[in-house]
Amino acid sequence: MRRRRVDPAAGARAGSLPEAIAALSRSLPSGPSPEIFRRAKFDRPEATSALWQLLFRVLSPLPAGNALASIALEVQARLVKSALCSQGYPRLALAQLPEDGSKGSRELLLALSWLLARGPVLEQMLAQTRVPLGDEMTVCQCEALASLGPPAPHMEAEGPVDVRHMQWLMGKLRFRWRQLVSSQQEQCALLSKIHLYTRGCHSDQNLGHLSVTEAEMLRDPEGGQKVSGAGAAQNLDLAYPKGLHFSCTPGMGPRTFWNDLWLVPRLLPGDWAAPLDPGGASACSLLSPLRVLLRTLEHESRRLEAVLAWWRAEPVFWQWMVRKPTHPSPGIPSRSGPQDTVLGTCAPEAPAAASQPTFLPWVPECGDGELELVVRELQTLEEELREAVERRRVAWEAKARGCGRGPEWSAARRASRETVEKELGALQRCWEQDSGPAPAHGPHRLVRREDGATGDRDLRAAELIRTLRSQEACLEAVLRQLQGQCRQELAGLTGALPGLIWIPPPGR
């Protein structure tokens, strides 16, 4: 999300500073109260720990959970410092703050406003904690790479490391991975069943079938899930795998699935919509008491409203933080002078130490004429290659026609065709790495469609599978190359020692 332009004149309409800060506090997840902000301006120590924790929440790539709450304040402070430093935060005073939360709340407030000015912080936090209604999966690897967590402290190995222990741990990791693959296959099979059995049940014709969350809401509307403020979205998230297994156990047929689903509504009072025939075309009414879902959605919309209010009131906040007011505004007291902003009250820093020259990418100047020449050369090259390919293909086919038919021949052909396709995919992938379209980011909802119609923002599974297969081929090629290098190195090492017999482990 790009930064919006902040309209300076809007400051006059925006309203008072307390409203702006209240909106900011409501839109931040488990945000500190407005009083903390006020105290931080005056550098009161009691505001410090709340601001360290808030900065940690904002900067940490992990989604919020109980694990985060249990990290000690010193560790949080240290991680915040290193994260800010890696993002290029210019003020050195923050790096020198003590980590026990005793002072420095004004510096932390400055850091927070620096982050808010720099990037879409609130939007990112909203995206992290949104309520997923559909069955979602991500198609890119960004989230997986970002959620690696804080780096483990570096430990010195005491004495020689037993390689058998390493093999043991490696083996455990492999088994866990295989179990993960089995569970994912199971999840896919169950998802497919739920989508198949609930065809025609969704009120939204574009979607056509229920997701796991929706089916689970039907099956168990009371939920038994505790909703408590900010933790609401996460509870729904953790309940997803449980819901998947309750809605649809392995081996369940369609009749059992629907019997199970409708058993609950028969016990409810009469405002339940009449049960419909499974797989029928009539839309399923979701007006039943889905209290948990309702509460979570209400919570989310309150946060969204807070963010909207914050956008309207933002100019007032910036005037308070860094800018001198160019014209008197109704919200700011008139006796404030230029030094009364938060930034103004902080100790100034030598700009030379902080500033770094910005590098712009250098674009070589080339005239249009050169470009045309290059294009023409490439076209002739393409023509030549095409002719050469045609000639070789004709020659090969003539040769191949002479060979026999039969099951072994077709199997061999199939095998060689697959290898060639894989290699071609790998080559294409390496070639198109820079010029291909940007891969889709973020989570997508899984929808099963019989007719194959797609909207313009929809992705087709077949194409995604093709892309992933080509990526796999590329990575496999790299792996084989690295393994070959490793083998050569080992052979060289063993060759250097006389009298050593090298027995490699049995290959697969």
Add this chain to the structure above:
Amino acid sequence: MSIVTVQLGQCGNQIGFEVFDALLSDSHSSQGLCCKRENEAYQASCKERFFSEEENGVPIARAVLVDMEPKVINQTLSKAAQSGRWKYGQHACFCQKQGSGNNWAYGYSVHGPRHEESIMDLIRKEVEKCDSFSGFFIIMSMAGGTGSGIGAFVTQNLQDQYSNSLKMNQIIWPYGTGEVIVQNYNSILTLSHLYRSSDALLVHENDAVHKICAKLMNIKQISFSDINQVLAHQLGSVFQPTYSAESSFHYRRNPLGDLMEHLVPHPEFKMLSIRNVPHMSENSLAYSTFTWAGLLKHLRQMLISNAKMEEGIDWHVRPPLSGLPSLGKMSLNKDLHFNTSIANLVILRGKDVQSADVGKKF
């Protein structure tokens, strides 16, 4: 998650029948200690793992039966159907008329490749029936020709085709006095091939189980069926649904995965064995009382003195006080007799199981 069982040879098929029988009768046993909901969850979990549902409600074992002679397979199929409580799939078996003549090479190099496609086809159909598939359990003996030779061949094929699935081979170690004249060759060839393609080798020794039947179960005339029932009881105690030590809200879903992750992560140490206490006949059950502390003490001593049953345990064996000898030095004390094991997993079933204190003993 479901486990597909592959029963190979005469031994494998007979044991397989007893295992499925024991699993089903245990899950439907009327002597439960738990409430109805708990029992239903237990039954459902056991059924999902080993049986598939049919229209008329009779569970069908998730098994593929392979033998080179028709006699044992026919007996097994009819015994299962006669019980009325469960049965094998109609088209889940593969047999020939010839036999393998106790020849490992004949099983591995002749029968295996010749019937590879049919056997793997049967297995594939069984795997496709599973909504969630965790791995294979292959039952075979090492002494004969079919179980050992074809078993090694099939396991290798499973390694190639289902490389992500877990495979556990249940191997029957033949009697020391010898059932088959070439059993030593068959055993070595089987073990060396299985070591490369299987994930875990669970070994049961005929001698040990025979002694259990004789001394603990007080059976006068021991037949293979008695031995197989003891075996099935031991396997059932491991494979029936369990909770983990931390949470007891729902049963663990992947028993093979749990076993393997804890016991055989190292690629060079794959052999497992089971020790079971208490083991006794139904009649003696009424006259015995047990405490968790006593049982655990016996079990621990069985482990460190390498005893296979709870009679005749050598109580003099103690773990060395200064810990195990370090990598470089060899201990000169020859009568240490301490049975070193790399990893152990304890499964406890029964009343007041939470009060059992495994503690630092294991």
